[in-house]
Amino acid sequence: MTVHVAVPKAESCPALVLNADYRPLSYYPLSVWCWQDAIKAVFLERVVILSEYDTTVRSPSFEMRLPSVVCLKTYIQPARNPAFTRFNVFLRDRFTCQYCGQREELTFDHLIPRSRGGLTTWENVVAACSPCNLRKSDRLPRDAGMWPHQMPYAPSVHDLHRNGRLFPPNFLHESWMDYLYWDTELEP
Numbered sequence: 059m060t061v062h063v064a065v066p067k068a069e070s071c072p073a074l075v076l077n078a079d080y081r082p083l084s085y086y087p088l089s090v091w092c093w094q095d096a097i098k099a100v101f102l103e104r105v106v107i108l109s110e111y112d113t114t115v116r117s118p119s120f121e122m123r124l125p126s127v128v129c130l131k132t133y134i135q136p137a138r139n140p141a142f143t144r145f146n147v148f149l150r151d152r153f154t155c156q157y158c159g160q161r162e163e164l165t166f167d168h169l170i171p172r173s174r175g176g177l178t179t180w181e182n183v184v185a186a187c188s189p190c191n192l193r194k195s196d197r198l199p200r201d202a203g204m205w206p207h208q209m210p211y212a213p214s215v216h217d218l219h220r221n222g223r224l225f226p227p228n229f230l231h232e233s234w235m236d237y238l239y240w241d242t243e244l245e246p
């Protein structure tokens with residue numbers, strides 16, 4: 059079947075995907091679907107359309123505006139404990155070297171070095187830039203005189219969501235705004 063697409067291009071019309079509680083399924087990366095997946099989910103009756111683009115797609119048998127925000131009909135329970143991954147360690151530490159604050163050349167550092175029995179765990183791994191990592195080498199923090207800005211900890215899903223909001227993607231359609239920031243905690 060041939061689908062004719064009106065301007066602006068459908069390819070630039072991703073749909074923001076919300077959980078059944080109207081919050082994004084994921085903040086970072088922000089949960090978005092390409093228009094094909096969004097329309098498929100609409101036809102499978104898995105989602106409700108909350109907002110649409112002006113852009114339409116049509117075939118001989120149907121025409122519809124592309125969804126810009128969709129909401130799952132069934133609530134998906136978020137994982138209770140975030141996975142201990144390189145990405146999530148960086149997200150917890152806001153993609154910032156915990157020693158000097160810079161954001162380039164990020165790697166990670168064992169607070170208590172592995173050579174001294176330090177474990178690769180949430181509580182012992184921090185984001186660090188390569189120069190700081192080299193400088194600290196396999197010394198203990200007190201020997202190196204290097205303490206992380208924030209002592210490493212096992213974050214909650216909420217912690218990671220909060221940090222994920224600090225890194226919005228390049229594309230944010232105006233119709234998404236009501237759903238992205240309404241539940242942001244106010245800074246004192």
Ligand SMILES: [Zn+2]
Pocket residue numbers: 155156157158159160186187188189190191
């Ligand atoms: Zn550094």
